Amino acid sequence: MIKPTFQNNIVNETNVLDLIIAENKNRVYKLVHLPPLGDFEYDLALNSKFNPKKIYSYINNKSKVKDNITATQPKNGSTKTDLKVIANILNGYFASVFNKPQTLSAPIIDKVTQKICKNPDFNASVVEEYLNKLDTNKATGMDRVYPKVLKECKPTLAKPISLLFNKSFETGKLPKLWLCANIVPLFKNGDKLNPCNYRPISLTSVVCKVKEIK
Secondary structure (H helix, E strand, O other): OOOOOOEOOEOOOOOHHHHHHOOOHHHHHHHHHOOOHHHHHHHHHHOOOOOHHHHHHHHHHHOOOOOOOOOEOOOOOOOEOOHHHHHHHHHHHHHHOOOOOOOOOOOOOOOOOOOOOOOOOOOHHHHHHHHHOOOOOOOOOOOOOOHHHHHHOHHHHHHHHHHHHHHHHHHOOOOHHHHOOEEEEEEOOOOOOOHHHEEEEEEOOHHHHHHHHO
């Protein structure tokens, strides 16, 4: 049984009865309804193998040093702190090191087959099976469709998604957002002001990735 220790205006912050006497309602609510910090961190450690992003996010939030890019300095230029300018500088660097495929003429083929490759048939059961295998910790693309939503709502979403996939193959077209990606700069090493020390990570549509599995 919890006994109050409140006396001489000294409050024990971990004793609920002390806090009630002191009329500290917010602290009482936190003690009663929220799990202890140690339990939360213990659960993070136990699930780190299955959800590494969650523990890394927690560590980053607690760290005094943030990974967000707040400034950059292009070669022979001044330091830039405007986020839009930083994005344009990084975009220019990524584009400059991108290897464009060379335009080559198609090779001459002696033998030509008369067989026609049929479009894959996406039925609802197959799509639902693929949705069930999604990693719910993955990031979204430009369409902002979260993998957890796709997985949890798979019985409802499987049919319309299968129709979308089949229509895409029939017309030879993709939704515009499936052709776009969020480009995230990932720091490698060295000077963080140098744009050359970052590499791009492309985050594309999760729904489109499901289509690619087939």
